[in-house]
Amino acid sequence: MTARDDILDLGKRIGQSIIGQDAMVERLLLGLLSDGHLLVEGLPGLAKTRAIKSLAKNLDAKLSRVQFTPDLLPSDITGSEVYFTEGGKGEFKFQQGPVFANLVLADEINRAPAKVQSALLEAMEERQVTVGGDSHPLPELFLVMATQNPIEQEGTYPLPEAQLDRFLMHVRVDYPAREAEAEIMRLVRGEENSSGKTAGKQAPKLDQKSVLDARKQIGAITVSEPVENYIVALVYATREPAKLDKDLASWIQVGVSPRGSIGLDKVSRSNAWLKGRDYASPDDVKAVVHDVFRHRLILSYEAHAAGVTADKVIDRVVELVAVA
Incomplete structure (x- = not known):
């Protein structure tokens, strides 16, 4: 099997339980x-x-879960220096925190204060943790998935813009379709009835090498000059909205950062690769632009007052910016 076949099979396996x-x-x-x-x-x-x-169940990767709460400390995430004694001698040794995993679930990340949230900044961007002047590298395969609840705002701390920008994508999850609801109930019912009976029957986990090989192939995906120009035009439409539309100019306070253009290029190439093409098209860009831009736009007071969302702003940007 090719790396793409492996990844598609991985997605199919995940989809069976989601x-x-x-x-x-x-x-x-x-x-x-x-x-x-x-x-x-x-x-x-x-x-x-x-x-x-x-x-994590279908990929050969270590999963850590951190439940973010108001009393969490940065060292609860990164780890800390611990004093050990052996043979009458004592020394400090670094004890790794849960961030030292391939997959890190930061559950309800907005329930912890900024000091704790920032503990993830270096890990997410630099792929290392520095404690006591020493840097400790994180695994090559490293992904943080943070969740947050959009309706419970009491006792929460909005994520700082600096940390939001370090997320490649901001994914919104809605209710499943009506026809899927009964299927969900049947799935959970079946899992309860078969609990403990299927041990040892699970298919082999996908090796991390397949993911790393896939990333190399995605790095070779062709991005033509018109597609590059289209990405840049979308980004600059959020930075210089007055050149396109008066309403757009009144909605946007701060536009998308350079990380946004880099991220849009990356995810567009990944999307093209998943679809079996060796080049990225404008359709690949449009397919992922909302997820890449959504959290990088800072909307104005006028936009909030009028009930204009980031998705509506992005819709307007896509509508106004022509493919070169």
Whole structure:
């Protein structure tokens, strides 16, 4: 099997236990292939945690879960220096925290204060943790999936813009379709009835090498000059909206950062690779632009007052910016 066949099979396996959330499963694969991190926002019970657990179940990767709470400390995530004594001698040794895993679930990340949230910044961007002046590298395969609840705002701490920008994509998860609801109930019922009876029957886990090979192939995906220009035009439409539309100019306070253009290029290539093409097209860009831009736009007071969302702003940008 090729690396693409392996990844498609991985997505199929995850999809068997995540009913009615095909878009989230696809975004999870795109984040894995693009070597980026995901912020997943949705109401409780929409299989956000289940999705990354299913990924870890089918991929040869270590999963850590951190439940973010107001009393969490940065060292609870990164690890800390611990004093050990042996043979009458004592020394400090670094004890790794849960961030030292391939897949890290930061559950309800907005329930911890900024000091704790920032503990993830170096790990997400630099792929290392520095404690006591020493840097400790993280695994080559490293993905943070953070979740947050959009309706419970009491006792929460909004993520700083600097940290939001470090997420490759901001994925919104909605209720499954009506026809999927009964299928979800049947799936859970079947799991309860077969609990303990299927041990040892699980298919072999996908080796991490398949993901790393896939990333190399995605690095070779062709991005033509017109597609590059289209990405740049979309980014600059958020930075100089007055040149396109008066309403757009009144909605946007701060536009997309350079990480946004880099991220849009990466995810567009990953999307093209998943579709079996060796080149990225404008359709690949349009397919992922909302997830890449959504959390990088800072909307104005006028936009909030008028009930204009980031998705509506991005819709308007895509409508106004022509493919070169």
